[in-house]
């Protein structure tokens with residue numbers, strides 16, 4: 001099971017600065033991620049909050065069952081040491097997603113205090129970034145399942161989204 005976590009103001013996707021964040025709603029994003037994970041047999045638990053502590057509580061609560069985290073921390077990206085520590089405490093990999101290209105915007109958006117606690121980032125590719133993060137995590141799970149049992153989670157899907165094992169960091 002993968003956790004899909006969105007931080008402050010992402011509940012307003014679709015109406016919030018559409019020229020920056022596009023017209024998809026958060027429900028569209030959640031549906032897209034579920035559809036990306038379905039061929040792998042991986043379930044998605046989605047959560048959004050405008051509250052930092054609520055995000056920490058949600059991650060902690062599900063840390064034992066989660067096999068991966070996709071997180072768009074919103075503006076907490078740039079300031080939240082609490083979320084950094086929380087992601088470090090998670091036993092599974094996390095991928096940070098930003099819909100907009102934070103490097104092409106205000107200076108303060110360029111720094112992520114969460115990035116060092118994540119496997120990687122997908123930045124500036126619109127809501128498709130969530131899809132890429134989901135298929136990457138599912139590819140890792142597929143490979144781990146194959147290594148453990150000799151079985152593949154979903155062979156066809158795993159081949160469609162090959163993952164470079166050298167890019168897996170500490171998450172073997």
Ligand code: DQA
Nearest residue numbers: 072074075097098099100109
């Ligand atoms: C964002 C970028 C953040 O700087 C901003 O505060 C957001 C959304 C993005 O998805 O591009 O709320 O994370």
